Amino acid sequence: KAKNCGSQKVFHSHVMVATNGSCCSSSSSNAFGSSTVPSGSGTFENMHHLHRGDDAECNGSPAKRCRLRRRTESVRKHRPPFPWFGMDIGGTLVKLVYFEPVDITAEEEQEEVENLKSIRRYLTSNVAYGKTGVRDVHLELRNLTMCGRTGNLHFIRFPTQAMPRFIQMGRDKNFSSLHTTLCATGGGAYKFENDFRMMADLELLKLDELDCLIRGLLFVDRVGFNGHPECYYFQNPSDTQSCVKKPCTLDNPFPMLLVNIGSGVSILAVYSENNYKRVTGTSLGGGTFLGLCCLLTGCETFEEALEMASKGDSTNVDKLVKDIYGGDYERFGLQGSAVASSFGHMMSKEKRDSISKEDLARATLVTITNNIGSIARMCAVNEKIERVVFVGNFLRINTVSTKLLAYAMDYWSKGQLRALFLEHEGYFGAVGALMELLKTTEDP
């Protein structure tokens, strides 16, 4: 049943040794403090508790015995203890996925420690946390089976700037006493490693962000989005009237060009689940869009910036081919409507005085998006890959950019390239981190 969870041989031998009373854990953890096992999958800690549980059994209450039985079962099924989190600490946003078990038995509920219960309640009964935390309810994956348990997968995000508060909360809720491994990816897993340790006595299992991205993406595409496809593309992207969103799956996804647009951009050529390379990147990403918009328009949030952009006209700001040629630049196939020089009109005081903040926001969006599209296309041509998958939170609620990318891929490649998108946009790293915790694929 639990055949997909971890390495069975290793687990069995450890369990056996433990029940014999001898502890052969290589963990140097003390009492119920944090573990210093670098490759913490939770198993050594389980074994350690098992050992203590044995000692306590003789004098233990029914609840304690129950806890022991549950942990034994857990270990036998190669499951780490709850809570199950995956975390991706990016340059701008922290993405958190949380697995809420819905198959908790009355027994399990009874013995559930208080802080675990409170964490579960806090996360699932709110959609906003503090001032800036948000749970994307529309992305919730319901009745998912992971590692033999059934539950809902929740998608939560908050600004990386609020990390100190998050760590504080982890400390206040005594998270470290739950002895779970916190699997974290993204640059912040490295940057904040010490803070987690010092402030909340938590050890992070650091994972590479691109490994997690790919693992998470393939998983979500496989399990689907509550019965619907996770993946989609745009049909007739060049035609604003008949451009329509169409579902698809990533069957035979390889090779694929994966473009991750976060604060910055990474472009990967993926040949199989475990074989990929980072082709290149660009520093002109989502962070550039937001940073420039804040400076140019006085807005403060991504949502405000997008709102403004949706109402602006970038052609008032950009110098087009027709502004220079009076029409098309036929010799090299450049239409008059193509942008020759982004923000090129803004060197003229007259034009600066005549445009609106909305026009500036739109021009910023179009400039950043088209630059990414152009670079992605060059990579696709160079790597000889026809399928380009765009992910990352720059595309969150950003239909202008997704359509622009779809159009650009199609137009400049004369229909050779196809742009694909995924509903869970920026959460794949966090999902991949959760999967590392569980070391599992979905149960059949």
Added chain:
Amino acid sequence: MKQLCHHLAFPWFGMDIGGTLVKLVYFEPKDITAEEEQEEVENLKSIRRYLTSNTAYGKTGIRDVHLELQDLTLCGRKGNLHFIRFPTHDLPAFLQMGRDKHFSSLHTTLCATGGGAYKFESDFRMMADLELHKLDELDCLIRGVLYLDSVMSSGPSECYYFENPADPDHCVQKPCTLENPYPLLLVNIGSGVSILAVYSEDNYKRVTGTSLGGGTFLGLCCLLTGCSTFEEALEMASQGESTRVDKLVRDIYGGDYERFGLPGWAVASSFGNMMSKEKRESVSKEDLARATLVTITNNIGSITRMCALNENIETVLFVGNFLRVNTLSMKLLAYAMDYWSKGQLKALFLRHEGYFGAVGALLELLHPS
């Protein structure tokens, strides 16, 4: 070929009407005989005098005296080649002048390239009764580049590169030539950018382009800092610190992103710190100008590098007026090419930066292809 152009009437001009600037090259003959001088029509004489005795024209026209090529032999005539520029915005004033000086009565062909040769064709016709001979800007660019590099001049070498670009104390310009230049990646940074792979004088292709060019740098700078000219923008940039504005790899990772060889000082997200109100209030206009320069320059460098890789070309030549008086960008490009390619790519530059299209147009007048 020389015999052919002997009959070509003066004045000899080449014109490149770009998105931001008009570049004009003018050949001033110095071997005029007494006889020739006597029969020279008045307006031709006045044009010659006006152009060569001034270094500024109207409010915005400038002659780059330091770029003048003296004692040049073109088409059997000896003279000086002058390099003049003015904003495309002021073309109407230029046309007016052409009309006032009865340029059309001189019956010369006006060879013009750049988008403006197409856009303003009817204006030339209507306002100054002048017919333009329109030429493609990239054809002219290549022709002009190859010619100027080959010209035997007593002045400094046309082509140069930077040694030790990463070391401000030891970074120095070194001369070179474009001997056996092919294949060559030619990156023309004007208002926008065109990237060409050149295989021989007559065989090239436009690989790609980017709309984030010199016009973007200037446009964004004007918006962000309140400056009005390219020179002001560069002045500010030279005094600013872009790392306050940009989010670096170390700001996200706390150090290097070792797995993929990204050093902590590399920019992860340009302008990425500017989403924070605190940081916005702590940076200066100079920092913003610097960040704009660095962002545009590095983006061009990055795209160029990908093209060089795709096309299997190791020599990259950067031209265009974005690089005029812009040592900061040139050094950045030199460094980026070298660093990210681990020494495989070499960045080269040319003194006459943005004038090659105009030179190519002049050459077309003298030696029609």
